[in-house]
Amino acid sequence: xxxxxxxxxxxxxxxxxxxxxxxxxxxxxxxxxxxxxxxxxxxxxxxxxxxxxxxxxxxxxxxxxxxxxxxxxxxxxxxxxxxxxxxxxxxxxxxxxxxxxxxxxxxxxxxxxxxxxx
Amino acid sequence: xxxxxxxxxxxxxxxxxxxxxxxxxxxxxxxxxxxxxxxxxxxxxxxxxxxxxxxxxxxxxxxxxxxxxxxxxxxxxxxxxxxxxxxxxxxxxxxxxxxxxxxxxxxxxxxxxxxxxxxxxxxxxxxxxxxxxxxxxxxxxxxxxxxxxxxxxxxxxxxxxxxxxxxxxxxxxxxxxxxxxxxxxxxxxxxxxxxxxxxxxxxxxxxxxxxxxxxxxxxxxxxxxxxxxxxxxxxxxxxxxxxxxxxxxxxxxxxxxxxxxxxxxxxxxxxxxxxxxxxxxxxxxxxxxxxxxxxxxxxxxxxxxxxxxxxxxxxxxxxxxxxxxxxxxxxxxxxxxxxxxxxxxxxxxxxxxxxxxxxxxxxxxxxxxxxxxxxxxxxxxxxxxxxxxxxxxxxxxxxxxxxxxxxxxxxxxxxxxxxxxxxxxxxxxxxxxxxxxxxxxxxxxxxxxxxxxxxxxxxxxxxxxxxxxxxxxxxxxxxxxxxxxxxxxxxxxxxxxxxxxxxxxxxxx
Numbered sequence: 226x227x228x229x230x231x232x233x234x235x236x237x238x239x240x241x242x243x244x245x246x247x248x249x250x251x252x253x254x255x256x257x258x259x260x261x262x263x264x265x266x267x268x269x270x271x272x273x274x275x276x277x278x279x280x281x282x283x284x285x286x287x288x289x290x291x292x293x294x295x296x297x298x299x300x301x302x303x304x305x306x307x308x309x310x311x312x313x314x315x316x317x318x319x320x321x322x323x324x325x326x327x328x329x330x331x332x333x334x335x336x337x338x339x340x341x342x343x
Numbered sequence: 344x345x346x347x348x349x350x351x352x353x354x355x356x357x358x359x360x361x362x363x364x365x366x367x368x369x370x371x372x373x374x375x376x377x378x379x380x381x382x383x384x385x386x387x388x389x390x391x392x393x394x395x396x397x398x399x400x401x402x403x404x405x406x407x408x409x410x411x412x413x414x415x416x417x418x419x420x421x422x423x424x425x426x427x428x429x430x431x432x433x434x435x436x437x438x439x440x441x442x443x444x445x446x447x448x449x450x451x452x453x454x455x456x457x458x459x460x461x462x463x464x465x466x467x468x469x470x471x472x473x474x475x476x477x478x479x480x481x482x483x484x485x486x487x488x489x490x491x492x493x494x495x496x497x498x499x500x501x502x503x504x505x506x507x508x509x510x511x512x513x514x515x516x517x518x519x520x521x522x523x524x525x526x527x528x529x530x531x532x533x534x535x536x537x538x539x540x541x542x543x544x545x546x547x548x549x550x551x552x553x554x555x556x557x558x559x560x561x562x563x564x565x566x567x568x569x570x571x572x573x574x575x576x577x578x579x580x581x582x583x584x585x586x587x588x589x590x591x592x593x594x595x596x597x598x599x600x601x602x603x604x605x606x607x608x609x610x611x612x613x614x615x616x617x618x619x620x621x622x623x624x625x626x627x628x629x630x631x632x633x634x635x636x637x638x639x640x641x642x643x644x645x646x647x648x649x650x651x652x653x654x655x656x657x658x659x660x661x662x663x664x665x666x667x668x669x670x671x672x673x674x675x676x677x678x679x680x681x682x683x684x685x686x687x688x689x690x691x692x693x694x695x696x697x698x699x700x701x702x703x704x705x706x707x708x709x710x711x712x713x714x715x716x717x718x719x720x721x722x723x724x725x726x727x728x729x730x731x732x733x734x735x736x737x738x739x740x741x742x743x744x745x746x747x748x749x750x751x752x753x754x755x756x757x758x759x760x761x762x763x764x765x766x767x768x769x770x771x772x773x774x775x776x777x778x779x780x781x782x783x784x785x786x787x788x789x790x791x792x793x794x795x796x797x798x799x800x801x802x803x804x805x806x807x808x809x810x811x812x813x814x815x816x817x818x819x820x821x822x823x824x825x826x827x828x829x830x831x832x833x834x835x836x837x838x839x840x841x842x843x844x845x846x847x848x849x850x851x852x
Contacts (some may be wrong), residue, residue, distance in 0.1 A: 288405045290373050298372075323372060325405075337405070342372050 236280025236326035236334075237264055243324065243336045249274065256308055263304050265324075272318045274340075275305045280326040289325035290339070298343045347434035349444045350477065351412075351427035352468040353419045356634055356674070356681025357595055359471020361448070363413040364424065366431035371407035377428070379412030382420045382632055391422070391453045392429045399457035399505040400515060404436045418678050420633045422452035423462045426481065429453060429504055430511065440512035447499070448472045449507075450490075451483040454523070457504040461485030461525035466598035469493045470591065481507060484522035488606030489598060492591070526603045536577050538755040543743030545752070547574050550734045550848055552758050555581035556765035557827030558780035560667070560689040560729060562652075565736035566703040571692035574736065575616075575648045578690055580755040582612040582645070583763045589644045592684055596636050596643060612645035615687075619654035623662040627672050628683055634674050639666050640683035652691035653721040660726055663689065667729050689730065693719065703738060731782060731820045732848045765830035781827045786819030789826070796822075800839050803846055813849075821845045 241251050244267050253266035265276040277297065279289035301321055309316040321343040328334040348365040362379075375389040396403045410428050412419055427449035434444040450468055452460040465486040472480050473496040480498055482490045487500035501507045502522035509515050541548060547563070551574055554561040561578070563571040585593060590608040597613075598604045617626060617638045624630070628637030639647060647663075649655060666672045666685035674681045695701040696715040701708035708715070727733070769781055778784050788794060798805070804821050807813035813821070824845035825837040832841065 288373065290405050293372055339370055339372065339406075341370075 232282060232328065233278075233280050236328060237278050239280075239326050239328065239334055239336060240276065240278040240324040241265055243338065244276070247338075253308070253312070256304075258304065258307050258311070260304055260307060261300055263301065263308060266308060271315075272320050273305075273309070273316045274320055274322050275301055275308070276322045276324055277301055278324045278326065280328055282327070282329055284327060289327065290323065290337070293323050293342070302343060345435045345437060345441075347431050347441050347444060349427050349431045349434070350448045350472075351424045351450060352448060352471050353412075353417055354423075354464050354468055354471070354599070355418075355679050356636075356683055357467050357592075357599060358682065359468050359475075360414075360417060361472060361475045361477065362417070362419065362424075362427075363411075364427040364431045364449075365411045365413060366428070366435040367409045367411075368404055368432070368435045369407045369409065373405045374407050375403075376407070376409045377412075378409070379415040380418045381412065381424075382418065384421050385419055385424055388422065388425045388428055388453075391425055391455065392432065394455040395425070395453040395457040395504050396429055396433070398455060399503060399508070400518075401433060401438050401505065401508050401513060403432055408432055408435075421462070421464075422460075423450050423464070423468070425453040426451035426459060426483075426504070426507060430481075430507060433508055433513070434511070438513050439508050443511040446479060447511075448477045448480040450480065451486070451501075453504060456520075458520055458523055459483035459485075459502060459504070459507075460523050463601040464599045465489045466492060466591075466604060467595040469496060469498070470595065472496065481510070485525035489525070489594075489604045491606065492594065492604070492608055536580055536755075538577050538580065538758050539752055541570060541573060541577070541752055543739040543746065544570055544574065544736060547734060547736050548752060548758075549844075550732055551578055552581060552761060552831060553824060553827050553848065554578065554688070554690075554732050555758075555762045556781075556831050557731070557769070557823065558688055558782040559731035559824065559827065560782070561691070562727070562730045562733040563690070563692045563736050564695055564733070565692075566701075566706075566738060567694060567699045569736040569738045571736050572650055575646075575650070575690045575692055576614065577755065578648075578688070579612045579614045579646050581758050581762050582688075583759060583766060584610045585612060585644055593644050596640050596683070600636050600641055613642055614646045614648060615639075615642035616648040616650060619649070619651045621655065621659055623656070623659045626659055627662050627666060627685075628674055628681070631676075634676065634681040636683050637672070639663065639672055639685045639687060642687040643684040644686055645688070646690055647687040648690045648692070650692050652693045653718055655721075657721055657723065660721075661723055664726055664729065667726075691722070691730070693722070695719070702735070705738065728816060731824055733850070734848055735850075761831055764833070765827065768830045768833070769826070781823045781830070784823060784826075786816070786822065789819060789822045796825075796837060796842070800837060800842055802839065803843050807846065813846075817849065821849055824848055 249267040249269050251267045256263045264278040267274045281289045323339045323342045325337045346367045351362050352359045353362045430444050433439050434441045452462050461483045469490045470493050484500045484502040490498045503520045593609045615638045626637050670686045672683045672685045696710040698709050700706045825842045828841040829837040
């Protein structure tokens with residue numbers, strides 16, 4: 226595993242723990258299909274939430290949110306539809322969230338959660 | 344999250360409007376939206392503000408920022424809104440005090456390092472803010488002197504975004520930076536051009552003094568080397584110092600044109616002498632997007648000198664007719680109208696023909712009569728009609744030069760004193776009228792029952808009128824000149840001699 230993948234994996238773990246702590250129920254992680262991958266699928270009350278997690282070790286090359294582009298969000302929206310088709314259930318209300326994790330090698334990580342970014 | 348608002352000034356011509364700058368931070372992915380009709384330079388403020396804030400140690404929040412410039416329908420130009428945008432966003436983010444920011448008008452352009460750059464048009468912008476009732480204005484350090492010229496408003500000069508944030512209660516450690524200075528003003532060397540340099544052209548000096556006293560437009564006709572340019576360049580030296588209001592207007596125009604203003608108001612009347620290739624737009628002002636003042640506006644309350652007047656494009660010359668009449672230039676664009684003051688005194692100089700020698704005693708003209716007539720016909724009748732003094736200037740002869748050595752001509756300072764006294768006399772006479780100078784007085788008022796001169800005084804011009812040598816409009820112009828000459832002579836009312844000399848000043852052509 227490359228260092229960037231280790232960092233990404235760690236970020237996703239931190240994000241999942243953060244969501245659980247906030248009362249969300251994480252139902253799926255790293256769900257893949259031919260179109261790509263969803264980092265986290267969680268349930269918040271009646272809403273199904275698709276979460277894009279972006280992790281960086283510092284902001285030297287920009288804030289993680291800056292790397293979440295309109296194209297990436299559009300793909301996540303398509304993936305959400307594919308996930309709903311593959312996982313039957315009540316998915317009448319869905320939303321897309323973004324979580325940034327700044328995880329320096331030394332020191333505690335900073336987690337920032339934006340709801341309804343799309 | 345939060346919303347904050349502050350104020351800036353949008354300039355259109357010399358007219359400034361207070362603009363509300365509102366910033367909203369919403370929980371969404373980072374983006375920066377600027378709305379409210381910004382032009383290209385203003386739209387780039389987004390990138391300047393973000394970089395400047397980061398480099399000043401108070402980065403903008405990583406959220407969606409929406410900045411609205413209100414009234415949204417008013418077009419806004421240039422980089423002077425940078426500081427207001429940055430302050431509104433930082434206040435919305437909770438870095439600095441909302442209340443403190445809301446009470447201050449912010450003007451200034453940001454550099455990427457967070458330092459504030461001086462901008463053009465500070466003086467009219469601060470003036471507009473003051474007239475709109477603002478109490479405090481924050482300006483770049485380099486504009487502090489200029490902003491301080493406006494009375495009755497507190498000016499806060501800051502040299503960087505960080506300093507501005509600290510002033511508004513931001514909890515940051517001050518960092519000393521080198522403030523960006525505005526261009527240095529070369530103090531105008533007063534009285535370098537003195538009237539006493541002129542030798543042997545007493546008629547012309549007298550005409551120049553009359554023009555200065557009455558505010559009359561002046562046309563000088565003569566062969567090359569007769570001293571027309573030399574004379575015209577000395578006219579501003581004869582004009583009295585500008586009053587407070589006029590000085591503010593002159594400095595405002597300078598500021599708007601991007602010329603250095605310095606820490607004191609311009610008290611001497613300006614001189615503008617555009618080259619004869621000037622276009623109509625460069626004379627009256629114009630431009631797409633930002634409307635810039637032309638030579639006419641820069642010469643307001645001073646002298647507009649057109650050397651080699653027939654060489655100007657006829658369209659450019661005729662563009663002067665409306666400003667000459669109205670004292671204001673209105674430039675219309677699809678989205679707004681800009682007004683500039685145009686109370687200038689016009690001085691034109693011309694050769695009598697293309698070779699320049701026609702009428703000279705010491706050399707022969709080689710132009711055909713047709714060419715000669717065509718040359719001066721380029722100055723249109725309606726334009727010449729507005730010029731009170733039309734004087735022929737001749738080359739100085741050796742005899743006059745020798746005589747001139749023995750009786751040195753009057754200095755500019757002495758002539759200015761005569762002009763000031765004459766203007767004071769005219770002001771007393773015109774006290775309860777809308778006019779201040781003889782050149783502004785309409786003919787009917789001069790010919791009214793109370794003002795009418797005795798028939799004995801006006802014999803010479805009455806006869807010229809009867810013979811058709813003088814039009815009715817020309818008659819009124821001679822009367823106006825007569826009053827100016829009488830004011831200079833300290834007479835209560837023009838004498839036949841004054842009217843005769845006035846008639847002489849009309850007789851160049």
